[in-house]
Amino acid sequence: MPNTIPRIRIHSLKPALIAGVAQKLPVLIRVQAPDPLATEKKARKPYHLALVIDRSGSMSGPPLAEAVRCAKHIADQLEPTDIASLVVFDDRVQTLVPPRPVGDRQALHLALSRVHSGGSTNLHGGWQAGADGLLPAAGQAALARVILLSDGNANVGEITDPAGIAALCAQAAERGVSTSTYGLGSHFNEDLMVEMAKRGGGNHYYGDTAADLFEPFAAEFDFISALCARHVRLSLAAAPGVGIRLLNDYLVEGDAGFPVIRLPDIAFGAEAWALVELQIPVGLAGEGAGQLLQAAVTASTPEGEPLAFADATLTLPAMSPAAWETLLSDPLVLSRQSELAAGKLLEQARAAAEHGDWNVVERLLAEARQRFADQPWLIEVLESMAELARSRDTARFRKEALYSSRSMDSRTLSTHEAFYEDPATESASPSFLRRKKAQGKTEFGKPDDPEK
Structure with missing residues (x-):
């Protein structure tokens, strides 16, 4: 059966508690977007993308050529009304194409054809130029995102500290501009690139070689094109005395009893998920049949409209240890x-x-x-x-x-x-x-x- 509405589904490891025993219960929460509809393509708000390419000396030759090819691929998938910019950086930062409607793509193609390799790696400066170009109009976009590609480390520029750069990505995400990163080869700082995307609300990919870059670039744009839910926040409320421990490495607000979990954006036909461990005291396990967990989700469509999810709850009976052992695990x-x-x-x-x-x-x-x-x-x-x-x-x-x-x-x-x-x-x-x-x-x- 196709999924036609957004929904939350909760699965516990087993459909019961062990009576009279303090226990830790794994629980899976699935936040699901509807399946895509096979209908006529609807008009959407424009995407605002900043393509930020490392052109430092180590990118010379095939790596830079493949990065340019991937950027052209994304440009060719955009609608004429989408906004795109092109920033290149080595020790200097240049905005070759400022944010503007894609139109017939000729300006982007021409600028990409003139990209050549240079010196060191001012990664922060390149990212900042891309983000600064998107921030003023981020609220008008279905998605505003910096797409950053580099094969090196942030070794020159105003900020080279990885924690400082990742913090700036988080600040930009709060203002509506997310960051996706692409690392190339074996010399880039993977901890930095992953943390930038994690804090920046985007995706992180890498390629061993230049030829390995195309697949993640295609995946990024396929995902953007199918985007259903943004700014997804999962709120969990446990019964009194029950603790919640998140097992995924998501950003979390709130306390152990009422956490708010920042989930990834969700495409049509897809789901984001979180696995938590409920820490259940002896007294509650003895009672059984009570509500252990309530899950609520807030999110918005790419057009900025609220996306409604019905709350979901988890209620389990209590069983003897012998009876519990006979239950199948999910x-x-x-x-x-x-x-x-x-x-x-x-x-x-x-x-x-x-x-x-x-x-x-x-x-x-x-x-x-x-x-x-x-x-x-x-x-x-x-x-x-x-x-x-x-x-x-x-x-x-x-x-x-x-x-x-x-x-x-x-x-x-x-x-x-x-x-x-x-x-x-x-x-x-x-x-x-x-x-x-x-x-x-x-x-x-x-x-x-x-x-x-």
Whole structure:
């Protein structure tokens, strides 16, 4: 059955509490957008995009050429009424095309054809120029976003501190301009690029090589084109005495009993999700049948209109330990638990690789492959990570471990549970819903590659 309205769904690990026992109960909250309607395309407010490209000396040759090709691809997908700008930076920052309607795209194409490589990397200056161009009219846009591409570190400019740059991204997001980042190769600062996107309310991607950039660029625009809900806030209220611990790495406001969780934007046909652990005291477990959790969501459409979600609640009976043991666990909760646990393990392996402890890395990955043997996608990711570990390439391992763990923590999902059971269905799906076994590699092919 197609989903026709926004909704919240709550799944507990098992459909009951253990009577008379203090316990920790995993609970999955799914915030779902409706499926896309097969109707005539509706008019929308314009997108406002700033394409910000690193042209420092290390980008010379194929990397810069591929970055320009990806930027042209995005320009070609925009409507004539959308607003776009082009900023390039090395140690200097230049706005080649100020924010203006795309029109016939010729100004963007001409400017892109003249981009050439230069010196050092004033990453903050490039980002700031892109954001400054979007901020004045951000309220008029369906989406205002800086799309930043770099292969290096913020080594020159007014601000080079990663925490300071990420904080500015957060401030811009509060004013309506989000940030997506694209890292290229093995020398960029992945912690900075991921944190900029996380605090900036956008997406983060990377490519091992220039040729690997096209797939994430296409995924970004596919996602923007299908956008349904923005500024998604999940509010949770637990019964008195029940604690809530968020297991995802989302930004959170409020306290342990009433957190407000900042979820990612949601596209049509997709969902954002959060896994929490309810800490239930003995007294409440003995009573059972009471309301444990209430979930509410606020969000807006790309046009700025409020998007209505009906609240959802979780109420569970209490059962004897013997009866509780016979209940089946919810497979979706188990799957999300496994993904978050695998992501934490990759963070441990990344830390070990930074210290050159490759024996520890290999042991962690081997244990993980045994632990998650019933999760096919996780096994593919872990095998890819094991192959990288054998190469002893610390820089590549660090990046792949970070981006894979982030994918496991907050990736966009299809609203339909059976979606990922058929690989053919997944490969033909919108690019932002596909699971990749290696985040830095092209896996599904380019639109212009007939062999894929």
